[in-house]
Amino acid sequence: MKLNKLLSIGVLGAGMIAGVANAEVRDIRIGVDVPYEPMEYRTADGELTGFDIELGNAMCEEIGIKCEWVVQGWDGIIPGLMARKYDAIMSSMTINDKRREQVLFSDPYFTPPSAWFAPADSEITAPDETTLEGMSIGVQRGTLQDNYVTDMYGDVADVNRYATADDMVLDMDSGRLDIVFLDFPVGKSTLLDSEAGDYKTVGEKITEPKQYFGDGFGIAFRKRDEALAEAFNEALATLKENGTYADIEAKYFSE
Amino acid sequence: MESLMNWLQAQLADNSIFTLQTLSYYGEGLVTTVQLVFLSLIIGLVLAVPLAIGRGSKHAWIRLPIFFYCYVFRGTPLLVQLYLIYYGVVFVEGIQDTWLWVILEKPFVPALIAFTLNTGAYTTEIFRGAIKSTPKGEIEAARAYGMSRALMLRRIVLPSAFRRALPAYGNEVIFMLHASAIASVVTIMDLTGAARFVYARFYAPFDAFLFVAAIYLCLTFTIIYFFRHLEKRLLAHLKPVSG
Numbered sequence: 285m286k287l288n289k290l291l292s293i294g295v296l297g298a299g300m301i302a303g304v305a306n307a308e309v310r311d312i313r314i315g316v317d318v319p320y321e322p323m324e325y326r327t328a329d330g331e332l333t334g335f336d337i338e339l340g341n342a343m344c345e346e347i348g349i350k351c352e353w354v355v356q357g358w359d360g361i362i363p364g365l366m367a368r369k370y371d372a373i374m375s376s377m378t379i380n381d382k383r384r385e386q387v388l389f390s391d392p393y394f395t396p397p398s399a400w401f402a403p404a405d406s407e408i409t410a411p412d413e414t415t416l417e418g419m420s421i422g423v424q425r426g427t428l429q430d431n432y433v434t435d436m437y438g439d440v441a442d443v444n445r446y447a448t449a450d451d452m453v454l455d456m457d458s459g460r461l462d463i464v465f466l467d468f469p470v471g472k473s474t475l476l477d478s479e480a481g482d483y484k485t486v487g488e489k490i491t492e493p494k495q496y497f498g499d500g501f502g503i504a505f506r507k508r509d510e511a512l513a514e515a516f517n518e519a520l521a522t523l524k525e526n527g528t529y530a531d532i533e534a535k536y537f538s539e
Numbered sequence: 540m541e542s543l544m545n546w547l548q549a550q551l552a553d554n555s556i557f558t559l560q561t562l563s564y565y566g567e568g569l570v571t572t573v574q575l576v577f578l579s580l581i582i583g584l585v586l587a588v589p590l591a592i593g594r595g596s597k598h599a600w601i602r603l604p605i606f607f608y609c610y611v612f613r614g615t616p617l618l619v620q621l622y623l624i625y626y627g628v629v630f631v632e633g634i635q636d637t638w639l640w641v642i643l644e645k646p647f648v649p650a651l652i653a654f655t656l657n658t659g660a661y662t663t664e665i666f667r668g669a670i671k672s673t674p675k676g677e678i679e680a681a682r683a684y685g686m687s688r689a690l691m692l693r694r695i696v697l698p699s700a701f702r703r704a705l706p707a708y709g710n711e712v713i714f715m716l717h718a719s720a721i722a723s724v725v726t727i728m729d730l731t732g733a734a735r736f737v738y739a740r741f742y743a744p745f746d747a748f749l750f751v752a753a754i755y756l757c758l759t760f761t762i763i764y765f766f767r768h769l770e771k772r773l774l775a776h777l778k779p780v781s782g
Contacts, residue, residue: 426739444646444726445736451626455726458629460644 309515311350313370314340314503317358322469322536323376335536339393340374340503342528346519362386365506372512373504380499388507390516392500397489397537398429401471402463403456404482411463411487416441422452422464429465432496449474457481468537489537556741557750561733568733569754575647575729576719579654580712586659591666592692605663612660618721620657625649625725646725658715665711669704670696702773709766713759720755730754 316336319325324334332353344351354370365373365387376396379389400411408415417440423430425445433443444461446452453474455461464471468489475483491497505513523529544559551557594605612620628634628643642648673696681691723732734751738744 425735431740445723445728445732446726447724454626454629458626459635459640460629 309347309349309511311352312344312372312512313352313354315354315356315361315364315370315373316375317361318355320376335394335532336374336376336501338532338535339523339529342523342532343516343519346522347515362504365504371505371509372516376501377504378498378500379502383504386507387504388509388513389502389504390513391520392502393520394533395491395497395500397468397491398432398465398497399468399471399489400463400465400486401456401475401483402486404484406463406484406486408463408486413437413440416463418442419462420444420460422446422455422461424449424452424466427467428496428498429467432490433465435496453478456483556737556743556746561737561740564728564733564736565730565751565754568728568730568751571647571727571732572716572719572722572729573758575651575654575722575727576712576716579651579658580715582651582655583658583662586655587662587666588697590659590663591670594663594667595670608656609660609663612657613664617653617657617718618724621650621653621721621725624653646722646727650722650725650727654715654719657718658711661711661714662708665704665707666700668707669700672703673700702777705766705770705773709762709770712762712766716758716762717755 316324316332318332318334320334322334324332324336327333332355337353340351340353354364356364356369358375361373361375361377362383364370373387376394377383379392383389400408402408408419413436416437419441421433421437421441422444423433423446425447430443430445433441437443444452444455446455449466449470452461452464452466456464456475463486464475466475468485471485475481476485491500503513503516505516520529548559551559551562590605590608593601594609596602625646628639628649634640634643677695677699678691681695686694719729720731722729723735726732728736730751734747737750738747741747
């Protein structure tokens with residue numbers, strides 16, 4: 285009898301410990317602001333999709349929890365996290381120190397890539413200081429791409445700065461520009477997918493160095509949910525290892 | 540020279556915006572702006588003199604096209620003209636294969652054409668007004684001397700018309716300098732283009748634009764001074780005689 289009681293207390297205690305652990309990594313809700321193609325948007329029949337959504341779902345599956353997406357406008361997205369309307373934010377949020385004061389970030393899961401675009405018959409294959417010498421390069425004024433190109437190639441090439449991507453496309457069509465450096469999704473929609481002309485990307489997509497391209501996007505949690513953040517970091521590492529991450533990336537960021 | 544650079548570097552050491560590099564952007568911008576404005580004014584002036592004479596012709600086929608040109612270029616914003624010329628030439632079929640493309644490919648020449656045609660139209664109107672207001676007595680006197688029309692134009696009408704047009708033309712020069720600030724929309728790195736670049740790079744609108752405003756003020760002051768000097772010399776005969 286006594287032994288029995290002791291045992292049951294032990295089982296209860298073990299159950300409580302397990303219960304506490306579960307409370308830390310539990311089913312969660314994730315806040316997201318749509319639309320921001322191709323990261324998060326709705327399909328024609330209203331379903332949420334995009335890079336963030338798919339990667340988020342894959343991570344949740346990896347951890348073994350259920351995740352529910354909550355749509356929230358960008359202005360109130362951090363206050364919504366604090367007010368427990370959801371437990372995490374995965375909405376292309378750039379990691380920076382100002383936000384770090386309020387929230388806990390996961391490891392960066394994505395850096396939005398920039399890429400070189402040129403006419404399909406361009407002879408440039410690998411942009412560097414020799415191949416770009418004397419070329420007319422187009423960038424959007426004041427963007428990180430502008431800063432990068434100005435610092436890297438401002439001395440050897442002719443950098444043309446445009447107010448909008450549309451003006452730049454016009455000058456690319458007319459032959460005034462040899463090559464442009466753009467945010468990859470912008471370049472894809474304005475150049476690769478347009479009917480105006482025949483274009484291709486040149487070289488690799490560029491996300492380094494951090495000084496220009498930033499720390500990338502992170503998932504934001506409340507500061508005390510350290511276990512949750514840790515679980516997502518581990519899941520991200522696993523997905524990167526087993527190729528799931530690359531599959532999802534290819535789906536949204538291939539040419 | 541090297542000690543001068545070192546001195547400059549020391550002066551600039553405690554601010555992050557006006558480094559030697561950004562100052563060189565402003566310097567190149569200044570050169571581009573002055574080139575663009577000066578060239579367009581000179582060509583516009585050369586264009587405007589015959590047009591102003593033609594504008595008062597008694598033949599409708601000379602008078603009307605000139606009137607139409609002035610009307611169009613004074614009646615539309617310079618920004619629109621610049622856009623039309625820079626992006627418009629592209630839509631001429633096959634222009635990329637002709638020699639014209641060599642000069643129209645870079646933004647400088649299209650901008651120069653737009654500015655020249657614009658200032659040409661205004662200057663034509665300024666000169667026409669001055670020619671029209673030539674005192675009748677001077678013309679009658681020239682006729683009485685038996686001068687031909689061409690000689691009268693050359694010796695009597697134009698010299699006095701230029702003098703009368705001087706103050707109004709000085710204004711046009713200053714307007715042109717300020718209007719050139721829109722050149723950066725077609726990717727020219729003029730003074731304003733440099734300011735925009737520095738603004739976007741350092742998120743410092745006040746520093747970037749106050750600095751460039753100061754440069755424009757200096758340029759304007761130089762122009763005002765030059766025209767005052769010119770007026771003093773050329774309009775000396777119109778000054779009231781003082782004891």
